[in-house]
Amino acid sequence: MTSAIARDCAGQAAAAAAEQTLMRYAHLYNTQLLQSALGSGTPMQAMKDWHKSHPHPFVKTPRDRPGRIFFSLTQSQDCLI
Numbered sequence: 001m002t003s004a005i006a007r008d009c010a011g012q013a014a015a016a017a018a019e020q021t022l023m024r025y026a027h028l029y030n031t032q033l034l035q036s037a038l039g040s041g042t043p044m045q046a047m048k049d050w051h052k053s054h055p056h057p058f059v060k061t062p063r064d065r066p067g068r069i070f071f072s073l074t075q076s077q078d079c080l081i
Contacts, residue, residue, distance in 0.1 A: 031064055 030043045038046040047062045 032042065034040050034042060035046075041049075044062065044064055051058050051062050
């Protein structure tokens with residue numbers, strides 16, 4: 001039983017690490033990496049430019065909000081071995 005709990009906790013930690021890595025990459029891709037298809041700009045800058053010329057389809061103004069890049073993994077009582 002203890003090994004099953006340990007595997008579950010290790011799986012939760014691995015999933016959290018993978019999610020954090022993907023969120024960091026998405027932020028990097030959208031705000032830092034220049035794209036030739038977008039005229040050597042970032043996807044975020046292209047969206048902001050589009051918003052300036054076509055504001056009607058947007059509900060909110062595009063902003064550089066990275067989302068959850070850094071977060072703490074809260075462990076359940078089962079994972080406190």
